[in-house]
Amino acid sequence: MTDSIPPEAISALLAASSSKARPGVRSFNQAGSSEESLVDPSTRTNLFAIYCPRDGCGCMLLRKGDAKWVIGQAGLYDESGPFLPPPLLSSSSHTSQTAYWEIDNSPFGFENAGFSRNIPDSIARSEAVQKALGSGAKKLKYLICADCDLGPLGWTLDGSKQAQLGVERVGYSLS
Template sequence: MSSEPKQADIWAALQASSRRTRPVAVLKSSFTSSDELLVAGPSSDEKTAPRVNKYDLLCPREGCGSVILKAQVGKWVSLEPTPHPALPALPSESPDVDCWLVMPNPMAFENIGFSRAVPTTTPGVPKKKLLACAECDLGPLGWCFEGGSEYWLVSDRVGYRSA
């Protein structure tokens, strides 16, 4: 009798491991207001504490649900959109873009991928890298500047684990 596993047994084990339950992403539009997504971050004074993400941020693609950022890691910021000269502007219904600011380095993420730097023809404008789900490559979910220490995830482009 051989102690080697059969190919059918190996295949069955591989298939079973890929059937793990994935979290379901809830989109920002499912919440009545942005305040439902926020919680006060760590601080000695609750009034001055930064507002951070209450829930894990997930890949919004149905069937993926990969955790991109754990709860209370991203700081809520509203940015005035400034499009990159080589990229079309991201669509927005409001004049500001609500983002999760992640610092100080990419190790704060659970699962994120980066594009190559997008070239620019404007002198002095840093190159941008686009952020995508590292598991399924859905993106762009946000951006960073090449060599920088700040990473922005657009709040409308990620999912939320609200349970």
């Protein structure tokens, strides 16, 4: 018995499980990489539907107007954690302030999203995570694509009615 996995098996495992039609989805950088190109100035909400960034996945996370653009503390992603950054993430996202989409009435504010189990403190120990969580007992959960499990795309705190999606970690339908 060999320990190697055939390349075609790896490709099949990495392929999206969804067969939904995918609209022309663009990354943050392809969509203009600015607040002006993605935000309705009167409502501060998303101008376009938000999708999973994985090629081949047609999972819609949010409809147009369902999330509010917020500038705040850098995301709660521990890059040493168990997830790989999504393929559309730019390397410029590691600053102390970043933009994200805030979703109220989570988890019901989403069209489709998955949530991880509580992230153990031993994994969620980056400085940004600890600062955001503070000394409270709430646990961090990552948001993932409900169809293909790509993540983390965002985060929420256990029991919270708000969730955040990283603007650079999702795709945008510009049609």
